[in-house]
Amino acid sequence: MKKEFILMEQVSFSFGRQQVLKKVCLSLEQGISYALIGKSGSGKTTILNLIAGFLKPDEGTVSINGTRVLGPRKETAFLFQELGLFPWQTVEEAVAMPLKLRGGKQEAKEAVYHLLEKLGLEKYGNKYPQELSGGEQQRVALARTLIGGPDIILMDEPTSALDAATKEELQGVIREEQQRRGTTLFFVTHDVEEAMWLGQYVLILKEDGEVEQIENPYYFNKDAREQLGFYEECIKLRQLLKMEKEG
Numbered sequence: 001m002k003k004e005f006i007l008m009e010q011v012s013f014s015f016g017r018q019q020v021l022k023k024v025c026l027s028l029e030q031g032i033s034y035a036l037i038g039k040s041g042s043g044k045t046t047i048l049n050l051i052a053g054f055l056k057p058d059e060g061t062v063s064i065n066g067t068r069v070l071g072p073r074k075e076t077a078f079l080f081q082e083l084g085l086f087p088w089q090t091v092e093e094a095v096a097m098p099l100k101l102r103g104g105k106q107e108a109k110e111a112v113y114h115l116l117e118k119l120g121l122e123k124y125g126n127k128y129p130q131e132l133s134g135g136e137q138q139r140v141a142l143a144r145t146l147i148g149g150p151d152i153i154l155m156d157e158p159t160s161a162l163d164a165a166t167k168e169e170l171q172g173v174i175r176e177e178q179q180r181r182g183t184t185l186f187f188v189t190h191d192v193e194e195a196m197w198l199g200q201y202v203l204i205l206k207e208d209g210e211v212e213q214i215e216n217p218y219y220f221n222k223d224a225r226e227q228l229g230f231y232e233e234c235i236k237l238r239q240l241l242k243m244e245k246e247g
């Protein structure tokens, strides 16, 4: 039987007097990738922050694997728009940071270079973020997200600032790593095509707080982007979002 891993039950949240989420329910399984889409301002990032434990619900509960989320947990990793790479840290130091914080030393270097190699960054170990392109910086941030073997990765529009080619490259790495590692991935995007490429399920956050879940038949299809059906599904999703805005 399928079992929920991340569970939001009747979650309401307000910033001051502005109610952002009203009785939102979500049930996500372990090892699956979920894309969250919805109109601007509907509360997608707020949901991410609640699962991350950065915000607390006013009402309702968020739990992970049966334990209530009361603050950030070390097995949850994040990749947000602001990458949080420090100008004084080399790529190697940045990627090793999560392991160092947990007390790993020599193993850290090996693990870091193993991952840098996987992400095509092995030559950049001694470079600083400002010496790298936007796409390379994103891959460094992704390496830092993956290094500790998190069981959940939360991403907020991870490719929105990238040009088309770099975006595709990073999406490829994210998709491959998620499928290989079986990490639970939950990400917010404005890009319907990205949702269909990286999400095994696409979740639509609606105005009334309802979340519609659509299974993506193209998720395990490597050639999906060469198929007309893939783009037809994207158009359908875009129309659903538009109806949501108009309705």
Ligand SMILES: Nc1ncnc2c1ncn2[C@@H]1O[C@H](COP(=O)(O)OP(=O)(O)OP(=O)(O)O)[C@@H](O)[C@H]1O
Pocket: 015, 020, 038, 039, 040, 041, 042, 043, 044, 045, 046, 047
């Ligand atoms: N720190 C904050 N203080 C006050 N209001 C906030 C804060 N963060 C977000 N909001 C408001 O809460 C609402 C939901 O914001 P949120 O960022 O969750 O939406 P979103 O769906 O992710 O939007 P977008 O797609 O535009 O990124 C918005 O109206 C926003 O202005």
